[in-house]
Amino acid sequence: MLQTASETRSETHGKFIWCELMTSDTEAAGRFYSSVLGWSLNTMPMGEGDAYHLFQIGEGDKCPGIGGMMRIPTEMAGSMPPNWSGYVAVDDVDRTAREFEQNGGTVHRQPEDIPQVGRFAVVADPHGAVLNIMTPLPMDDMPPPPPEGAPGTVGWHELYAADLEEAFEFYSRIFGWTKDSDFDMGEMGAYRLFAEHGKQTGGMMKRPEEIPMPCWVYYFNVESVEAAIGRVRAGGGQVLNGPMEVPGSSWIAQCTDPQGAFFCLASMQK
Incomplete structure (x- = not known):
């Protein structure tokens, strides 16, 4: 319980x-x-x-x-x-x-x-x-954070869960997160947008088969996903998916760096 x-x-x-x-x-x-x-x-x-x-x-x-x-x-x-x-x-x-x-x-x-x-x-x-x-700990001398959505900042947090409802209930209890809305992805099930203190901050979905285990993934803001994809490839990384348009008129890409770490990109333009 x-x-x-x-x-x-x-x-x-x-x-x-x-x-x-x-x-x-x-x-x-x-x-x-x-x-x-x-x-x-x-x-x-x-x-x-x-x-x-x-x-x-x-x-x-x-x-x-x-x-x-x-x-x-x-x-x-x-x-x-x-x-x-x-x-x-x-x-x-x-x-x-x-x-x-x-x-x-x-x-x-x-x-x-x-x-x-x-x-x-x-x-x-x-x-x-x-x-x-x-x-x-309190850090009064910290510089102010960059503007929300600025290039280079973390723009989204996403959970690939074994069971969406169980995962959401767990995090809701522990962190106080609330349901924002669900987006129907057809055969892939629902994509659950969740909020922290009323602010939409991430999403949850059932783990796709190609993802080996439940995990959190992180999206970094860029000015243009397509341009950033070029830099990923030039630097020796791999682009696994994208650029792809998602609800909200955003564009995303899923990548790995040269050492194999998985990360994602997001922007408001392709």
Whole structure:
């Protein structure tokens, strides 16, 4: 039986706040995404020869960051393929991690602190789709975020679920997401648009057969999907699908980077 704590949630609980790439080659991936999406990189040493790379829009330390990148740890290189994952803000990471387990999900990495950043955990829903949850620390000196929909920002979050209704009920309980509307995709079933605090932020659908397991995928805004596709191919990536027009007069493409991480592009013009 699904259950959650009864405490009142804040206005940020359930909000996607970050995207992160785990990859086998940070140098090559950094060049690729800088070319395709116009990002700059800000490298932050982490000790023991490793580093965390911030993806930023613009140049300089005070530019807004939209995501990060890390090298896949050596001990996980054989079991973890390159991938993008999202972070969702929650009021209390420890409590939300317990709620994931109580409702049939899994905690892959127990809550722990990231100094000067916040407290996070790696979790999965009952069907196995992985997310990160985080309670960020206040950061008053952060630069203002880029305008909504600006090129290079994350524009959409999409879940390929084993069962649409079960998945939606789970996330609705945990994060407070609400149903916006359904779009009938014929034989593929319904595409569920969901909202966070009344703002449409993503969609859910039954996992297509060609997708090996339930997962979250992320769409990055570009000025023109067709032009971005050219940059993907020039940089050694692959275009799996697109450009394709979708409801709302948007254009999308689904791609993989040269290391194999899956990502998507979106724009208001082809």
